[in-house]
Amino acid sequence: MVAFEVPEVDYTRYSNRQLVAIPLAVLALALAVIAGWWVLTGAPVTMGIDFTGGSEITVQTSLSQEEIRASFDEPVVSVQGVAGENEQYIVTFESSEMGAIRQTAIDNGQMELRGSGSVSPVFGGQNQQMAVIGMAIAFVGMSLLAFAFFRTFVPSIAIVISAFSDIVIPVAVMNLVGIKLSLGTVAALLMLIGYSVDSDILLNNHVLRRSGGFYESTYRAMRTGVTMTLTSIAAMAVMAVAATLFGIELMASIGLVLVLGLSADLMNTYMLNVTLLRWYKYEGVNR
Numbered sequence: 001m002v003a004f005e006v007p008e009v010d011y012t013r014y015s016n017r018q019l020v021a022i023p024l025a026v027l028a029l030a031l032a033v034i035a036g037w038w039v040l041t042g043a044p045v046t047m048g049i050d051f052t053g054g055s056e057i058t059v060q061t062s063l064s065q066e067e068i069r070a071s072f073d074e075p076v077v078s079v080q081g082v083a084g085e086n087e088q089y090i091v092t093f094e095s096s097e098m099g100a101i102r103q104t105a106i107d108n109g110q111m112e113l114r115g116s117g118s119v120s121p122v123f124g125g126q127n128q129q130m131a132v133i134g135m136a137i138a139f140v141g142m143s144l145l146a147f148a149f150f151r152t153f154v155p156s157i158a159i160v161i162s163a164f165s166d167i168v169i170p171v172a173v174m175n176l177v178g179i180k181l182s183l184g185t186v187a188a189l190l191m192l193i194g195y196s197v198d199s200d201i202l203l204n205n206h207v208l209r210r211s212g213g214f215y216e217s218t219y220r221a222m223r224t225g226v227t228m229t230l231t232s233i234a235a236m237a238v239m240a241v242a243a244t245l246f247g248i249e250l251m252a253s254i255g256l257v258l259v260l261g262l263s264a265d266l267m268n269t270y271m272l273n274v275t276l277l278r279w280y281k282y283e284g285v286n287r
Contacts, residue, residue, distance in 0.1 A: 006222050006223045006226045006227060008219050009219075009222070009270070011215060011218065011274065011278070012215070016275045016278060016279050019274065019275040020271065020272055020275040020276075022271060023165065023267050023268050023271050023272040024272070026165075026169060026264070026267070027164075027165045027168060027169070029172070030165075030168045030169045030171070030172035030173075031168060031172075033172040033175060033176065034168065034171060034172050034175065044171070045171050045174055045175055045180075045181045046174075046175060046178070046179075046180045046181065047128070047180060047181050048180035048181055048182035048185075049077070049092060049094075049182075050127050050181075050182045050183045051125075051127050051128045051131070051181060051182075052094070053125075054077065054092060054093055054095065055092070055093045055095060055097070055098050055116070055117070056090055056091065056092050056093070056116065056117050057090070057091050057093075057098075057101060057102065057105055057113060057115065057116040057117075058082065058088060058089070058090050058091075058113075058114040058115040058116070059088070059089055059091060059105055059111045059112060059113055059114060060088050060111070060112040060114055061087060061089065061108075061110055061111040061112065062087055062110065063111070065079040065089065068111075071104065071108050071111070072091070072093070072101065072104050072105075073100075073104070074093050074094070074095045074100065074101055074104075075093065075094045075095070076091060076092070076093060077092040077093060077094055078090075078091075078092045078249070079091050079092075080092075080247055080249050081247040082247065088114065091105075098116055098117075101116075102116055127183065131181075131183070131186045134186070134190065135186070135189065135190065138190050138193050139163070139164075139167075139193060142159075142160070142163055142193050142196075142197050143156075143159075143160045145197065146159040146160060146197070146200075146201070149201065150208065152208075152280075154276055154277075155204045155208060155276075155277060155280060157276075158200065158204070158272070158273045158276040158277060159196075159197060159200040159201065159204065159273070161268075161272065162196055162200050162265070162268040162269055162272055163192075163193055163196040163197060165264060165268045165272070166192050166193075166195070166196040166261050166264050166265045166268055167189055167192055167193065167261070169260065169261070169264040170188075170189065170192065170257045170260040170261045170264065171189070173260050174257065177256075179253045179256065180253075182253070184251075184253065184254050185253055185254060185257050187254070188253075188254045188257040188258050188261070189257065189261070192257075192258065192261035192262070192265070195229070195232065195261070195262060195265055196261075196265050196268070196269075198228075199225045199228070199229060199265055199269045200269055200273055202221050202224060202225050203218070203222075203225060203270075203273055203274070203277070204273070204277065205221075206218070206220050206221035207277050207281070208277075214278060214281050218270075218277075222270060225269065225270075226266065226270070229262050229265060229266055230266075232262055233258075233259055233262045233263060236255045236258040236259045236262065237255065237259050239251060239254075239255040240254075240256045240259060243255060
């Protein structure tokens with residue numbers, strides 16, 4: 001396992017307002033991006049064909065990606081190379097009417113149809129509903145676990161706010177860089193809830209339930225938590241780069257979402273959560 005040197009941060013140099021300002025500002029900016037996107041597009045994040053419906057075909061051709069796009073009358077969402085296969089491409093369409101798309105590919109003498117599939121708008125809508133319900137159940141379950149574990153408002157709400165921010169920030173960046181929401185990226189967001197709860201509970205448990213002063217306990221938690229998170233970020237970054245090189249767009253998107261979320265988790269855990277815990281230990285408990 002890769003070892004990371006975790007520096008000991010002198011939190012006494014910073015006030016609670018200074019520490020909490022950055023993560024809250026980033027969260028506010030992310031919420032503004034999502035709200036603006038919702039107003040402009042009618043959805044908080046751009047949906048992939050898993051949720052909107054659409055079609056995909058796989059073709060073998062010597063044509064360039066631009067020439068493939070120009071070969072179809074239907075709007076082409078993307079043209080991706082198939083990993084490990086020369087001159088094979090997956091062409092994605094907004095339309096779920098497969099007949100005309102398949103016929104166009106067959107009639108084009110420079111393309112050989114290798115496979116096809118479609119998602120109906122109705123089924124895509126059902127996927128949307130299931131994804132929203134799944135995210136809601138996971139988030140509510142995480143919140144109930146935090147409150148059951150600590151049974152105190154401030155430490156528990158710190159975990160909930162951190163997890164919420166860990167999801168919102170990657171979603172905002174997804175909109176900015178053009179990553180569409182798919183079943184794969186929903187799975188990545190669900191994984192981020194687990195990562196967030198893990199690091200936040202680790203911190204809260206060290207500070208509230210183990211011996212030692214606040215700053216000593218915080219540093220002990222950081223040595224484990226930061227090392228764990230940086231290792232995961234490195235692994236996900238390698239996955240994203242490798243998937244990009246091999247043209248596996250879904251895996252690249254999942255890796256990037258996890259890198260963004262884990263990076264946000266470092267900020268939220270060791271700035272936002274630490275600040276709320278410090279206020280609770282030194283001011284909140286005694287009031």
